[in-house]
Amino acid sequence: MNTIPFGPRNPPDDPLLAKAAELPKDVAPTHDLWPGIAARLGEAEKPAARPFRWPLALAAGVLVASVSALLTWSLVRAPEGPVPSTQVAKTTPEPVPTEPVPTDIVPVKYGPNSGLSAKDFGARDELLRQFRGRFASLKPETRAAIAKNLAIMQTAADEIDAALAKDPASGMLKGMLVGTYKQELQLYSTVVTAGDGLTRRI
Amino acid sequence: MSIRNVCLAAATLAALAAPSLAGAETSPDGRPIMKHVNVAPDATVEVSNVQGRVEVATWDKNEVELVAELESPKDELEFEANERYVRISVERPNGKYRHDDDDEDDATLTLRVPKGIRLIADTVSADIAVSGLRGEQKLESVSGEVQTQAFDAPVRATSVSGEVSVVGNGGKATVSTENVSGSTTVGGIRGDYHGEVVSGEIRATVAAAQKIELNSVSGDIEIKAELTPTSRVNMESVSGTLTLKIKPPVNAEFDVESFSGDIDSCLGPKAHSTSKYTPGSELNYTQGNGGARVEMQTLSGEISICDR
Numbered sequence: 372m373n374t375i376p377f378g379p380r381n382p383p384d385d386p387l388l389a390k391a392a393e394l395p396k397d398v399a400p401t402h403d404l405w406p407g408i409a410a411r412l413g414e415a416e417k418p419a420a421r422p423f424r425w426p427l428a429l430a431a432g433v434l435v436a437s438v439s440a441l442l443t444w445s446l447v448r449a450p451e452g453p454v455p456s457t458q459v460a461k462t463t464p465e466p467v468p469t470e471p472v473p474t475d476i477v478p479v480k481y482g483p484n485s486g487l488s489a490k491d492f493g494a495r496d497e498l499l500r501q502f503r504g505r506f507a508s509l510k511p512e513t514r515a516a517i518a519k520n521l522a523i524m525q526t527a528a529d530e531i532d533a534a535l536a537k538d539p540a541s542g543m544l545k546g547m548l549v550g551t552y553k554q555e556l557q558l559y560s561t562v563v564t565a566g567d568g569l570t571r572r573i
Numbered sequence: 574m575s576i577r578n579v580c581l582a583a584a585t586l587a588a589l590a591a592p593s594l595a596g597a598e599t600s601p602d603g604r605p606i607m608k609h610v611n612v613a614p615d616a617t618v619e620v621s622n623v624q625g626r627v628e629v630a631t632w633d634k635n636e637v638e639l640v641a642e643l644e645s646p647k648d649e650l651e652f653e654a655n656e657r658y659v660r661i662s663v664e665r666p667n668g669k670y671r672h673d674d675d676d677e678d679d680a681t682l683t684l685r686v687p688k689g690i691r692l693i694a695d696t697v698s699a700d701i702a703v704s705g706l707r708g709e710q711k712l713e714s715v716s717g718e719v720q721t722q723a724f725d726a727p728v729r730a731t732s733v734s735g736e737v738s739v740v741g742n743g744g745k746a747t748v749s750t751e752n753v754s755g756s757t758t759v760g761g762i763r764g765d766y767h768g769e770v771v772s773g774e775i776r777a778t779v780a781a782a783q784k785i786e787l788n789s790v791s792g793d794i795e796i797k798a799e800l801t802p803t804s805r806v807n808m809e810s811v812s813g814t815l816t817l818k819i820k821p822p823v824n825a826e827f828d829v830e831s832f833s834g835d836i837d838s839c840l841g842p843k844a845h846s847t848s849k850y851t852p853g854s855e856l857n858y859t860q861g862n863g864g865a866r867v868e869m870q871t872l873s874g875e876i877s878i879c880d881r
Contacts, residue, residue: 510716
């Protein structure tokens with residue numbers, strides 16, 4: 372089988388991951404880091420920003436990039452030994468309620484073949500906490516679309532996990548898993564930063 | 574220099590460095606709020622809105638003009654500006670924004686800006702429409718539609734559930750789109766294209782791009798592409814259908830693989846099974862003189878390749 376170990380998602384080829392590799396792994400800055408970052412990035416001169424919003428946007432962006440980079444790295448280094456297929460738990464997507472509430476939002480569960488660690492999930496869950504805080508303020512149809520698509524991602528993650536159980540060395544499947552995970556994080560991040568006047572800067 | 578002169582110089586510098594305009598205001602009588610500021614031709618303009626619309630058009634003046642129509646008396650318009658940077662934001666003072674069925678809370682921001690500015694627009698449910706802008710664009714909405722044109726500067730357009738549309742104008746802009754459940758349409762671009770979608774679809778027409786990267790979870794992707802000898806195409810989906818239509822003559826190396834989906838190509842040989850124990854299939858061949866490289870992968874989605 373022809374394996375393709377991540378191709379364009381390797382840090383040298385992926386601008387997002389390349390930038391992420393240069394970023395600190397901490398999520399919540401304890402003081403105003405942005406002026407220094409902006410100076411390094413050559414940002415335009417700006418009037419004094421409101422103090423309460425940018426840390427949220429920055430933290431969300433950093434989290435997405437950092438977790439993606441960590442995930443890619445961890446999968447690249449993951450041993451390629453076979454994983455018993457009996458560990459695969461086939462799940463059925465939950466029915467999507469018409470107007471989901473924040474507690475209805477269940478993050479995607481990645482199976483035992485995913486290579487994801489508790490650290491990866493911890494970072495994702497922090498972003499999810501912020502996402503839930505914003506979720507209730509969205510239009511009902513948007514909430515329904517988000518819940519539906521998280522269920523689609525769950526189905527995809529289950530299918531990839533089952534396929535990885537059969538072919539644990541497949542770079543193609545690992546690449547798809549990374550892609551699904553990135554999509555999930557980007558979904559949370561887009562909602563967390565929406566309407567803040569500061570989009571993700573990464 | 575005397576102390577008085579030093580103080581005067583410091584005051585002058587402070588006045589020059591300060592934003593030329595800053596403040597928040599409401600529109601209790603429903604009248605549009607108008608703002609006007611002179612800016613550098615390559616200034617950065619950040620616009621944020623919750624519900625309604627952001628519309629950006631260009632003109633030949635080095636000025637930013639804003640007309641803000643706030644239908645809710647609770648909405649507050651924040652406007653900060655200096656020559657290099659303009660920030661426009663519609664805020665709800667209590668921090669809550671909710672959708673009302675009668676749409677009375679719409680805020681419409683209409684801007685005219687210099688052609689070369691860098692634009693960052695960010696909304697919750699407000700649509701974003703940009704025309705004629707040559708500078709870099711980062712446009713992001715949760716449920717609003719995002720429509721823009723691409724020239725030579727990078728364009729990034731994102732919407733969770735709204736539609737995304739980018740129309741090229743012959744330039745070599747690098748275009749990036751992200752969508753969850755909405756449809757993405759990209760047409761007439763000549764630069765690199767990176768597109769991601771979860772369950773929505775991507776339909777794109779790209780000419781002479783160096784790099785095309787498209788990813789989906791369950792959404793379908795269809796692209797019409799003209800390849801150069803150095804083009805690199807990478808399409809990937811978990812369960813969505815990937816369709817690649819290449820403008821002839823086709824000179825490319827193909828590396829196509831599906832874990833359990835079908836591969837159908839009107840070029841080259843038939844796909845063959847990767848294993849007698851699994852349903853996977855793959856297709857590797859060189860068409861014409863080679864040069865361009867095409868990689869396509871799915872888990873269970875179908876793959877279709879043709880030159881027509």
